[in-house]
Amino acid sequence: MTASKDLLRFIESSFRSVWALELLLVLKRDPRAWTEAELVSSMRASELVVSNALESLVSAGLISxxxxxxxxxxxxDEVAVCVDQLEELYAARPDAVRRTIVSASGRSATAFADAFRLRKD
Incomplete structure (x- = not known):
């Protein structure tokens, strides 16, 4: 399965980390209210990682x-379709999805750092 440009843009704009994607898929696959403690335990992640992922997913309009x-x-519904397509792509090509997320977050960090770079006039 290949990713469309729209799907790649969705991935880049919606996920700050692979942890956030993994957390979203946990919530999608088991549709119930998950406490933060349950997510920490289920994902074997830190409270900070889960908290940050939850915050970013709420901001992206993916969870409540x-x-x-x-x-x-x-x-x-449009976002739900994108998530379904992403889930299929992640099952087929997990490394490609991970690279997309990591490269997008790397570009954001570089742009932020560049904003503080001192320039000689």
């Missing part, structure tokens, strides 16, 4: 978090 926990809840 309330006092009972986090649930998979895409903002609209």
């Amino acid at each position: 978090v309330d006092p009972t926990g986090a649930v998979y809840m895409p903002i609209n």
Whole structure:
């Protein structure tokens, strides 16, 4: 399976880390309210990693978090279709998806660092 340009843009704009993708897929595959502690245990991740992933997924319109926990809840049907396509691509070509996420986050970090670079006038 090859990724369309739209799907690649969706991946780059929606996921700050592979952890966030993995967390989204956990929520999607088991549609119930997950507490942060359950996600930490299930994913064998730190509280900080899970907390950051939850925050970024809420911002991307992929999940909802309330006092009972986090649930998979895409903002609209178009986003849900993108997540379905991403899930298929990740199953078929996990390394390609991981590289896309890592390269996008690397570009963001470089752009942020460049903003603080001192320039000689």
